Amino acid sequence: MIADANSLPNGVQLKADVCVVGGGPAGIALTLALSERGFSVILLESGQLEADEKTQSLYEGEVADERLHSPPDKYRQRRLGGSTAIWGGRCMPLDPIDFETRSQVPDSGWPISYADLLPYYPQANALAEAGRFSYDADDALDPQVGPMIRGFKSMRVSTNGLERFSCPTHFGSRYAKRLQLAPDVKVLLGANCTAVQLQPDGRAVSSLEVTTLQGIRFSVTPRAAVLATGGLETARLLLASRNVTPAGVGNSHDVVGRYYMCHIAGNVGTLTVHGPTNSVRHGYEVAPEGIYCRRRLSATASEQRRLGLANAVARLHFPRITDPAHRNGVLSGLFLARKLISYEYSKRLNDGHATTLGTYGRHLLNLATDSLDTTAFLAHWLSHRTFAERKFPSVILRNRTNRFSLEVHGEQRPLASSRVTLTDKVDVLGMPKLRVDWRYSSADIDSVQRTLELLATEFELSGTAHLDYNRDTLEEDLMRFGAYGGHHIGTARMGRDVRTSVVNADCQVHSVPNLFIAGSAVFPTSSQANPTLTLIAMSLRLGSHLARRLGTSQAAASLGESA
Numbered sequence: 001m002i003a004d005a006n007s008l009p010n011g012v013q014l015k016a017d018v019c020v021v022g023g024g025p026a027g028i029a030l031t032l033a034l035s036e037r038g039f040s041v042i043l044l045e046s047g048q049l050e051a052d053e054k055t056q057s058l059y060e061g062e063v064a065d066e067r068l069h070s071p072p073d074k075y076r077q078r079r080l081g082g083s084t085a086i087w088g089g090r091c092m093p094l095d096p097i098d099f100e101t102r103s104q105v106p107d108s109g110w111p112i113s114y115a116d117l118l119p120y121y122p123q124a125n126a127l128a129e130a131g132r133f134s135y136d137a138d139d140a141l142d143p144q145v146g147p148m149i150r151g152f153k154s155m156r157v158s159t160n161g162l163e164r165f166s167c168p169t170h171f172g173s174r175y176a177k178r179l180q181l182a183p184d185v186k187v188l189l190g191a192n193c194t195a196v197q198l199q200p201d202g203r204a205v206s207s208l209e210v211t212t213l214q215g216i217r218f219s220v221t222p223r224a225a226v227l228a229t230g231g232l233e234t235a236r237l238l239l240a241s242r243n244v245t246p247a248g249v250g251n252s253h254d255v256v257g258r259y260y261m262c263h264i265a266g267n268v269g270t271l272t273v274h275g276p277t278n279s280v281r282h283g284y285e286v287a288p289e290g291i292y293c294r295r296r297l298s299a300t301a302s303e304q305r306r307l308g309l310a311n312a313v314a315r316l317h318f319p320r321i322t323d324p325a326h327r328n329g330v331l332s333g334l335f336l337a338r339k340l341i342s343y344e345y346s347k348r349l350n351d352g353h354a355t356t357l358g359t360y361g362r363h364l365l366n367l368a369t370d371s372l373d374t375t376a377f378l379a380h381w382l383s384h385r386t387f388a389e390r391k392f393p394s395v396i397l398r399n400r401t402n403r404f405s406l407e408v409h410g411e412q413r414p415l416a417s418s419r420v421t422l423t424d425k426v427d428v429l430g431m432p433k434l435r436v437d438w439r440y441s442s443a444d445i446d447s448v449q450r451t452l453e454l455l456a457t458e459f460e461l462s463g464t465a466h467l468d469y470n471r472d473t474l475e476e477d478l479m480r481f482g483a484y485g486g487h488h489i490g491t492a493r494m495g496r497d498v499r500t501s502v503v504n505a506d507c508q509v510h511s512v513p514n515l516f517i518a519g520s521a522v523f524p525t526s527s528q529a530n531p532t533l534t535l536i537a538m539s540l541r542l543g544s545h546l547a548r549r550l551g552t553s554q555a556a557a558s559l560g561e562s563a
Ligand SMILES: Cc1cc2nc3c(=O)[nH]c(=O)nc-3n(C[C@H](O)[C@H](O)[C@H](O)COP(=O)(O)OP(=O)(O)OC[C@H]3O[C@@H](n4cnc5c(N)ncnc54)[C@H](O)[C@@H]3O)c2cc1C
Pocket: 021, 022, 023, 024, 025, 026, 027, 044, 045, 046, 047, 074, 075, 076, 077, 078, 079, 080, 081, 082, 083, 084, 086, 087, 088, 089, 090, 091, 191, 192, 193, 194, 228, 229, 230, 231, 233, 237, 344, 345, 485, 486, 487, 488, 518, 519, 520, 530, 531, 532, 533, 535
């Protein structure tokens, strides 16, 4: 069932096998997995089915430098479905190398391997509605279709890696009905968890404290509690829960909130491919089951190891939108309409450079002189995006010149100094607000630069293309918009060493046997991959783990007693 928490009597104490806090993709996937195995679940969700300003403002906080990171109430959605209400739907698994301890990435190494997660990826793919779990172009696409760049062959650079696109599925609206009907599931909307209360010895969760914006207070006593509140809010909740230790829950070694990562991303350089325009596959292709897919360039795992590179991919992209020199009507139209687009999607159309009347004039001229292409684009957009259930993922331009920029999406090294902390200010529920101090290192930029160097060499050797980029402006190009969007990673990292991690390989908070974390907060490294598919797979894996733990300890009142 789904109910509004405001309908509960004040002070009520609820019980369940598992209480999941947060109804984003991580929390929803876990709730459905546990319900299928016969466990009772209470899902506490702060938001409602639709967006609501007052609830969203609970996400407000501070950032150390707004040029590097957006305010924390942006790029997050506080409602059922979480940020999938606005996500782009780009899906791909992590690469096996991401799980390794790599000398080139200090503090890398997961306590689990790719093989441990593999059994859960296909179901994660199904929940995200991204088709088959197949991320290699040779396997996923029609074999008759040519390669990404005809004639380009390299043992060091892969062009076969794919990303697949979800509808994009809004987990709230897509799965509300299943949650409503799921046996023994109670989804409480408007239910803000404000503290994780521990037993006096700090070894088990005694209750989760909950408040609604209308002032109803209640608590939940579960056998196991799971925080699935997103990469930033999970750290906030742990740090703000201080009934036993002033440093917060799971934080005896001051690791909660540290190692905060996003992705290093930006458009760089110009790739000129020799030969006819039909020798390049730069846009979306459709897999036989109807899923949009796109190919990417990347250094192979052995080259990453040999050259000491962090993981990164590059897509073939179009020129910088803000600069009218591209003479493209579609891009100029996008630039002119940027005020109509949401903050999250228009941020990259505002690069901080002064826009003069002359710039506007030149964009308008592009629209006028390129009106045929612009009209064709609009017709395609309306039919394939606006009115389509499975949406065409993003703007792709017709390739007229074989010249592209490279859209880089790279791993950043974990840094203890990149962190989120609590401020002295509180929200209307009395919860301390967050301060986000996201940092990157020069090694991150250097790694992207050496990856580009590798691509340039391999293109030159194959005689198929030429890559030009400016080393002197690379950092500026990659940091023009700061940390990449809504990927909030690492604030409660997984590891074997309690001094450098918050949860163990089962996502259990080291010191609290019945407290678990679902979501990208637990990723010890960020990979090149967007995080959502993997965090769903991790939730499903956690579901199996909890089923085993709870199933073998029915007599115990809590996992804390049985462990
Ligand atoms: C514009 C944008 C585009 C994106 N595109 C992609 C993409 O293409 N591919 C990709 O992989 N990822 C993408 N992402 C990231 C993706 O949306 C997140 O990785 C994903 O939503 C995280 O899932 P989650 O369940 O861990 O957290 P969230 O989605 O953040 O959900 C957390 C839930 O917890 C609830 N909550 C928070 N605090 C409390 C509390 N105290 N009590 C109760 N409930 C609470 C929230 O209301 C929310 O429903 C994008 C994000 C944005 C913003």
